[in-house]
Amino acid sequence: MQNKNLTFRDFSNENLRRVNFKNSILIEANFVNVVAGITPGLKLFIIVVLFVVLNLVTLIFSYSNRIIGFLLWSRDFIPEFAWITILSIVITVIIFILKADFRNTLLFSIIVFSSFSICVLLIPLQNSMINGINLLYSLLAAFFIYIGFFTGFSILVEIAIFLEVIITNFYQKRPIILALSGITILLGITCSNLIDFDEYNYQQLVSSVFLTLSSLPIVVYVQQRALAGDKKYLFFKTFAIRLCSMIGTTFENADLTDADFTGAELGNTNFREANLTRTCWRNARNLHKARVEGTYLENERIRQLLVTGNGRDQNFDGLDLRGCNLRNADLTDASFINAKLSEATLEGANLTRAKLAKAQLYGTNLTNATLTGAYIQDWAISLDTQFEGIKCEYVYMRLETKENPDPWRKPDNRNETFKDGDFSDFIAPIIKTQKLYQTQNVDLRKVAENYTILDLFHHEGVDPSAAAIAFQQLIDKYPESGLQVLSIQGRGNEKIHFQAQVTDDVNRSLLSQEYSAIYNQIKSGTYTDLQAFLAAVAEKDQQIRRFQELLENAIQQPKFYVETYRNVEISQGDYRETSVNDQGSYTEGDAHHNSPPETP
Structure with missing residues (x-):
């Protein structure tokens, strides 16, 4: 079977001892419970x-x-x-x-x-x-x-x-x-x-x-x-191992992308220089006796993780896990700081409280994964990183330290948790312009370092007038917060997500709670200081109206994204923050962008 195209072939439960698959294409081939090696x-x-x-x-x-x-x-x-x-x-x-x-x-x-x-x-x-x-x-x-x-x-x-x-x-x-x-x-x-x-x-x-x-x-x-x-x-x-693999089954230089070796006997087998992207090794036996030079299986910790699916409370900092299959793995409290997880699949994985700070997740499949309590400081994601069906009540935007035991929790209000679909909306990159995504030499993690973000969610639509007034009241009440609205995104008038820039030392949970309280009081007509507030800010009335009109126009669209106060300009790989004179740019529908490059 050397040099053959065997894509999607089903070999499950077969005896493949001493079979030669060298240079073959075995994409999505089924090797469940096969027996390989020496006769x-x-x-x-x-x-x-x-x-x-x-x-x-x-x-x-x-x-x-x-x-x-x-x-x-x-x-x-x-x-x-x-x-x-x-x-x-x-x-x-x-x-x-x-x-x-x-x-x-x-x-x-x-x-x-x-x-x-x-x-x-x-x-x-x-x-x-x-x-x-x-x-x-x-x-x-x-x-x-x-x-x-x-x-x-x-x-x-x-x-x-x-x-x-x-x-x-x-x-x-x-x-x-x-x-x-x-x-x-x-x-x-x-x-x-x-x-x-x-x-x-x-x-x-x-x-x-x-x-x-x-x-x-x-x-x-x-x-x-x-x-x-x-x-x-x-x-x-x-x-x-080299001598034994010479007379056993060989997959040398074979393409085993998305192949499944669940429960297979793989002692005395040659996987040298094979393409093992997203290959499944769950419960494979004697993989440590196989020849694996030139693949991620050379690392014993990675090999054990892929075989057992159990990485609970383990340290994988800095490891190259690109293309690994961690579907449904238990990664609770695991540490992946600076790890490379691009093109890997974490579908259904339990990443509760996992440390993903500065991890690379370009093109990674996180569908149906659990991310509650995960630390995602400066993680690197791209438009093809898959977040569908994410289960997440809250995340932390910084790693916990002794000085800061509350490392930038999201949602900012500690009394709230993400509702269904909130996380996918929240994790959309903070600076969302076509130029940024089309630039192939910008690391989004560096751009994000310039911002401390306050995230606010409206799950049952938004009253544009009440939202505009609540924001302005918050700005006036806490001038030291440096509160400035960055973006608004959502789906019609069903769910709206605001992102605002604030200073590093501000209590974002307090701001979130105050905004919700003012907004709800205005909507219910119980905000006692409303008339006094409106009279005191007459000169700001135009700004409030512009923000209100922007919201009213946006929510009439089936899906929208609006940049309100800031933009990002890209020039030869550099980025700089600039103000815009009007209320901002407007994007309707879904944009298709290039993904940022993988950081070396």
Whole structure:
């Protein structure tokens, strides 16, 4: 099936072991509950070969350790080289486990071994010990013991990782694997000590058994750390996965956009450089044993999130999650600060109290997602970000701090919550001009930093006269607020959304409550100071009338957007705020704009 167009093909529940999908187009293909990887017969053959190699390596490894005892107790060789070898091995293992990369550690230890050996050669030895042949044999024996020890050690680690990578449900079969491995290792040790039986056999046996068995816990430790993704030992795991994926199912360079691998068995499968945009991995098994270079699956945290769908209270700050499928995921209290979520799907996801500050959501699908209590400071959205059916009672426009435990809640009135559809209307970009959206080098988050916004909603239509008077009364009562109406948008006379600019330190909740109180009193005729107010602002009557007329004209349209006092001019990627002389610009219907570019 290599290089084929298999768009929409249904492979669900099929056995796809060793099938080659390289370079194929598999858009929206169904791989639910498929089984991929290596065939059982080939897998059994490889396991048998691994145990044979394990026996041979243990034999060589044990024999190397036996020679150390030979050097220590032989009258014909120089024991100092045995101690040099032991010391170099101990230093290498300690550094290897505690800190350094294995290859760098090995190089360092060879230098240490060589330095110690030179020092021994320079020590004046007794005449009985000075023998050129013995000296050469001792040095060569020590060197080959050292190289043999770490060669055997590395192969033992690799075999242990191979067994776990290739065996399905390894942990269920672990007792059997451990028993077979133990028998194989003991057989190798026994065989190594039956070679060249001589008078030093007892000392050599002790050295062989002790050094070999004491090395096995270190082998197991390194194996577990490698499988857990420890970068120091990751090349062991990478090597095993690459070899196994070469004989398993391959999707290398395939286009798997919107494909579904729910519940699939994916061990020993090759996804290298595949297009995995919005691919579903929910409950996929053994994905950590697949080859995934060049995809977002390389990151273990992302892989776990996609498989389990559970990101509750986890930190994903700064991660590249572009194109990830997080449909219906539980992301309650998760942090996505500065994360890249463009082109991802968060449809139906629970983002309650999630931190989305400075997150990129260009073209992201948030349909039916829950955003109640989310922190959306300077998040980057575009016209193709989907907000249909959003469930949201309130959001925060800033991250919470000790100094500000109430980080710009919306709606501003803390006694109110968003009604159905309010959030979609509210989140329409604050500065809504065609020039801004058509400019491809402006980051809306930077534009938004110039504004502190007060949002006011009318859900059952609006009385233009009462609204105009209530706004003017609010401006006069709180001149320090810097209140200026920025935009009006809505659908006929059903629901109206005002956005006004205010100063940073103003109590927006108080302003919202006062506006609602004044507006409702004016409408009901109970505003006691109405006549006095109108008489006192006679010189402002023209401004109130203009605002009233603007509203009356706007609400006669089926859908409208009006910029009242401010506009934004774009020139070669820069933006600046300018006043407009009249009441503003008017836009009827839906405009089609280009989306802003994704921020690097």
